[in-house]
Amino acid sequence: MSLSDKRILLIISGGIAAYKSLDLIRRLKERGAGVRVIMTKAAQHFVTPLSAGAIAGERAYTDLFDATTEFDIGHIRLARETDLVVIAPATADLMAKMAGGHADDLASTVLLATDKPILIAPAMNPQMWGHRATKRNLAQLLADGVATVGPNAGEMAEADEAGIGRMAEPIEIAAAIESLLAGRNAAPKALAGQHILVTSGPTHEAIDPVRYIANRSSGKQGHAIARAAAAAGATVTLVSGPVKLPDPPGIKVIHVESARAMLAAVEAGLPADAAIFAAAVADWRVAEMAAQKTKKTAAGPPTLAFVENPDILATVAKRKAQRPGLVIGFAAETERVIENARAKLVKKGCDWIVANDVSRETGVMGGDRNTVHLVTAQGVEAWPSQSKEEVARALVARIAETLKAPAALLR
C-alpha cells in the first residue's frame, strides 16, 4: 500500500533504538508519506536533529519554547497537522508521561494536544518492559485507544541481555502504520461494529514456583485471527497465553498464564458477537502447586496428581446469558482428526470446529502454515494448505458472512 498524501508525525524518544528511526523515516518517505519529526532531549543523545531533519526533508522539532515556531502556537499545529502520530522508539519514560497526562516538553505536550490516532513502538530493557509500572502504563494507554507495535523478543543492545523489549523493525512499524491508516479510510468493513474475542497460545500450569507444564503452541494462528478480525473492522479482545509474539497493534490484549486465568479473562471479555478459541489450553493442572521449589530427596521423584482444568470452549458455548452468537473451537488432533472434531462439536455445544492435524511431521505447531478442516453441523470442508494468515482471513470472512445472515448458522 502507498502512504501518498498521508502525514506522519514521528516522535523519537531517548532509547538506543533511536538510530532505527532514521531508517523508519526513509521507509515512510519511500511510501510517499510526509514525515515531520519531534525529538525529545534524551533522543538527541542518540541521533541528531540534523540527521533526522535531513532524511525527513524538514527541520526536526525539539523545543517547546521555540520562538520561531511558537509565535503561532506551533505545538498545537504540530499536534493537528497530521494523520497519525507515531512514537518510535517509545521509552518507558514517555509511556509513563503519556499515561499520566504530563506535558512538560514538546513531545508530551503534542501528545496531549493531538486529536489524531497514536501508534507507539515501545523499546526498552526487558526488565523495564516487565516492570509493574510499565505494565500499568501500557494498560492505561491501550484503554485510551493508543495502538502498539512490538516490542519483539530477542537480543538487547546491552551485552548478555535478551527477552521482550526490542523495538519492532522499521518495516513492521511501516506495515502497522499502513494498516492503521488503511483501516481508517476504508469503506465500512465486514466486521465493523462487532466485538470478536480470540484466545491464543499455550497455557502454563504451575508445578511449583519455578516449574510448569506447557505445550508447543506458538500463538501464531490465534494472533493471526485477531489481526484479521481487526483488519476487518472488528473491536478485538485477544486473551493470550505466554507467547513470544508482539501484541498486534490496535487490539486489546490480555496476557494470562493458566487455563483458569484464561477462562476468567474470557468471561470478563464478554459480551462478544463471536468467540474463537484457538488457544491450546491444558486439559489438566497439577492438583496442588507446591509452595516451594520441589527438592530431590532420598524418597525418589515426586508423583504428580492432576485435576481437570475448566473447559473454556464448553463453558462459553453452554452459557445461557451472554453466549456469543458464534462460538468456534479449535481441535488439535494427532489422529482421526475429523472424527474427533465432529465428536468435539457435539460434546462442547459450539457452532464450528476448526480441526487441524498437529502430528510432529505436519510442522503445524510453531510453523507458519496450516491445513484445516472446518467442521459445522452441515458438514466438513477441507481447506487447502495455506499460511496461518490466509487461514485467519478465510475464517474471518466466513464469520462476517454468518454474523450478517445468522440463518446461515443452522444449529
Ligand SMILES: Cc1cc2nc3c(=O)[nH]c(=O)nc-3n(C[C@H](O)[C@H](O)[C@H](O)COP(=O)(O)O)c2cc1C
Ligand atoms: C545508553 C542509554 C540507553 C537507553 N535506552 C533506553 C531504551 O531503550 N528505552 C528506554 O525506555 N529508556 C532508555 N534509556 C533511558 C532514557 O533515555 C531515559 O529514561 C530518558 O529520560 C528518556 O527521556 P524521553 O522519554 O524524554 O526521551 C537509555 C538511557 C541510556 C543512557
